[in-house]
Amino acid sequence: MNRKISVAPMMDCTDKHERYFLRLISKNVLLYTEMIVSEAIDRGDKKKLLSFNVKEKPVALQIGGSSPKLLSNASKLGEEFGYDEINLNLGCPSKKVQKNRFGACLLKEPKLVAECLSEMQSKTKIPVTVKTRIGYDDIEDYDNLSNLISLFKTTGVKTFIIHARKAMLGKFTPKQNLNIPPLKYGMVYKLKEEFKDLEIIINGGITTIDEIKNHLNKVDGVMIGRSIYHSPYMLADIENNIFNNTNVPSREEVIKELVIYLKKEIKKGTRMNQIMRHTLGLFHGQTGSSFWKRYLSENMCVRNADVQKIDHIMDKVKFAPQAHSVG
Ligand SMILES: Cc1cc2nc3c(=O)[nH]c(=O)nc-3n(C[C@H](O)[C@H](O)[C@H](O)COP(=O)(O)O)c2cc1C
Incomplete structure (x- = not known):
């Protein structure tokens, strides 16, 4: 699957209608759903939560949770509904998410996450990927990040999307957590140097074609969220300049x-x-x-x-x- 450029999962933004719209502009980017919680998939209206238009493909389903059983069931269902990838959210820092034990707070429980990832992969043939941050609270050294990735790698996960900021658990609002912790792209580049066999995708604060090109010299792919949501026709520039597609609709x-x-x-x-x-x-x-x-x-x-x-x-x-x- 081509993960050179992807549009980030964003709650209340990257729903099926947004994805249909973005796909009209860009043939080549990978699209992500909003995070859907595995408990909701388990108890809720599965069709309503998971169905999408095939024209949106390729689409990755992002799920959140910490129960190996529920996450693996959700992954299986995701595959049945036609998604191309299952992504586990280990980056969301909101209080509500912490209370329910998913998102970035799971960085404190790497063994449980590894168990979840193993279970998820045992139930599906499509790729299972991870989206995470470079650290949390005071834990922001490279060795910790590297150990985490080493552990998750042992489960068979090959693709890691790294939001190059740490998460401040319980201290900041979700919005502050997207802006205040400084971006440390160097840590993501270092990961790629250390784990050459893994696919490393960088995310956070990327807004221009030049920035994208620079990152692509160091890592395998770039994920962009807000700048595409606020300016969706940026995808036309991406098609032109990154995928050499000269046939982009007006x-x-x-x-x-x-x-x-x-x-x-x-x-x-x-x-x-x-x-x-x-x-x-x-x-x-x-x-x-x-x-x-x-x-x-x-x-x-x-x-x-x-x-x-x-x-x-x-x-x-x-x-x-x-x-x-x-x-
Ligand atoms: C409105 C909004 C909702 C978000 N929802 C999610 C989400 O559901 N899952 C997730 O992993 N990240 C979520 N994020 C974080 C983005 O995926 C991305 O990591 C972050 O915005 C940094 O990328 P950017 O600077 O290109 O926007 C959200 C961000 C925004 C702005």
């Missing part, structure tokens, strides 16, 4: 395709804003992008008016690029 072509999907989804009961909210940043950086944002903000939440509004979206798109000169 923003207008993307919206045209998305409207076809939107109409089908609305018939199934999806609300217009569940899809269109993800496109707010599509014209990011273009003069006139505020038109698009304003138009969507004013129209996509209108109750019972969804279907009638769809064709107006197309009208808006037609003039959106001309909005360059309007400001």
Whole structure:
């Protein structure tokens, strides 16, 4: 599987509608789901939680949890639903997550994690990967990270996504935990030097093509979260510059395709804003992008008016690029 560039799992962001939208722009990136907790998969509506459109593929399912049994069951189900990879979340630092014993707090229990990873791999043939941070609280030395990866490697996991910041458990809000601990890319590069046989993907604070290219000289892949969510057409630059794909659809072509999907989804009961909210940043950086944002903000939440509004979206798109000169 090609993990050169991937879009990070993000709660409330990378749902199936966002992934469908991003896939219209990029053929080559790997997409991740939001984290889904193994207990929820066990008890909840499996179809609702796990079903997705095959056009989104390749897609990795990210799960959270600490029960080897529930995680391995969830992995098996993920494979049955057609996901291409199962990823275990060992990076989320939120208090709620800690209370339920999953995410970054599991870095304190590496043996349990290794047990989970072994069980997960015994139930599925698709790759099981790990997303983690470089450390937590005061534990942020390279040796600790290296020991952790060595242990997880013994279970057969070959791909590690490393968010190059430590997690501050219980101290910071989730937002602070995404911004305050400093990025230490050097530790991720060192991991790749030490574990040449492992696939090491770097994550955290990466925003430009030049940065991506520099990282790709040191590690196997780059995962990007917020900058793609806020500016999804960045994927077009990635297709051009990283995958040499010169056949990327324009923003207008993307919206045209998305409207076809939107109409089908609305018939199934999806609300217009569940899809269109993800496109707010599509014209990011273009003069006139505020038109698009304003138009969507004013129209996509209108109750019972969804279907009638769809064709107006197309009208808006037609003039959106001309909005360059309007400001
Ligand atoms: C809104 C939001 C939700 C997130 N949800 C998850 C999640 O469900 N699972 C996960 O592993 N990381 C989650 N993250 C962290 C991202 O995957 C990523 O590691 C982090 O944003 C750093 O990458 P970036 O600087 O490119 O955004 C989330 C981040 C944001 C901003």
